[in-house]
Amino acid sequence: MLYLPLVVGFSLVAFGYTQDLELQHSRADPSSTTDSSNNATTNVDYESSMQRALAWLITQRDLHYGWHNDTPKVLMALQLVQLEDSASILPTQLEILLSTKQMEVETVILLWRHREVPITPPKLAIFALAFNALCQDPRQFHGHDLIGTLQHHELVQDLDFGYATLAACSAKAHVRKKEIRRLLEIANAAKSHNIDTVSVTIIALKCIVKDHRHRNLQHSIRRPCISLARQQLTDGSFGNVYNTAIAMQALNDIQDINTYWNRTAAILYIESKQDPDGAFTDPGLTAEVLLAMSSKGLGAVRNLDCGRQDPDIDNHLMEFGVTKMAEPNVYYNDSDPRNITVSYTLWMGTNITENHTVLITALRNTSFYSIMQMAAEMNPHFEFESSEWPNGHYVHTLGGHKEEPMGYHYWLLYRLPEMPDPHAPPGNKLVAPVGVDDLLIEDGDHYLFWYKKL
Known part of the structure; x- marks a missing residue:
């Protein structure tokens, strides 16, 4: 269950509204120095399609500095384009901040109403990717783990799964081997899937191989990329503007496949579909095109320099702080000062x-x-099975031991202040008050799953 206080939403709204008034006041004052974006808009050369698209996007911003349902995608595009192009046409940092606060408000509302209006995984994934692009950790969104929420869903649709895995990888969250296997199965059956599904899957795999543990998968991406590249049509497109934009992001930076597709032809196709005012139909599609035509796309989010140490830069395990302890089944990683270590016992x-x-x-x-x-990824003893219910996952099997209601044998989860001692078993008052989805780890906690007869 989600416990987000309403005051969070109201405080964010209040902040955005106050800043909005201040910004509008400064623009109305000819002596103000915060009018740089407007001045730039009147002086910039709109020769390139990207500049015209950017200018149009900015005109579509509403009074609350959002873009309605497209706020996260537009913000991500603006941020990534800003990193490679410092043109003054782009919004000021204050404007980006206001738009970010508006996105936070939208996210809080979505989470607050998730029982009556469920959040679709692709939508939540785009929000998570946008927060990552803005150097905000989606795993710590006002006490809620957006990535964890994504990973809790059993995603049937391959496109949804691709977006969710990409968001998790971009946040440097753990991606399980079975999830990687599913991505590879989708990618290797490219002709059996839609272009957008295959493209997002390839982008997710490209993100995963940036992790030192999965760099051996690099060779597995080449064949799906060639298969995707060969689906380019004679007009340069991959069927339509959206498919072309997402396919371009998938094929960027893949070596030695330029003989299988023509990037220039794809760009010319996209430019031929641009409206006279610079738009590509709507803000969401325009943002997607900007990501495709820049050197940075969805796959670049993981590599952004947000002032945080990235342990995957080095191939040598010991050099970035991941250590396997001498005791069996014990691991820790101290490369990130925001991390905490907890024990988990069966x-x-x-x-x-x-x-x-x-x-x-x-x-x-x-x-x-x-x-x-x-x-479960570290040690087979911790592999588990669960059932998904409206209020979260119910774990019924751990280490091959399944609950037996007829014999009154159940798994009980305890949250303890110290390491569990078999000679002094904990009492039932220490059973965790919530399920595995809503139980959030805290520093100094110890967790015990105990298979016992009630």
């Missing part, structure tokens, strides 16, 4: 015939379900 049987423990480091407020996924 006990089997009322008499505790089996005892397994891992130490896992993750960001504060990561959901315990995400911790379980990490542990």
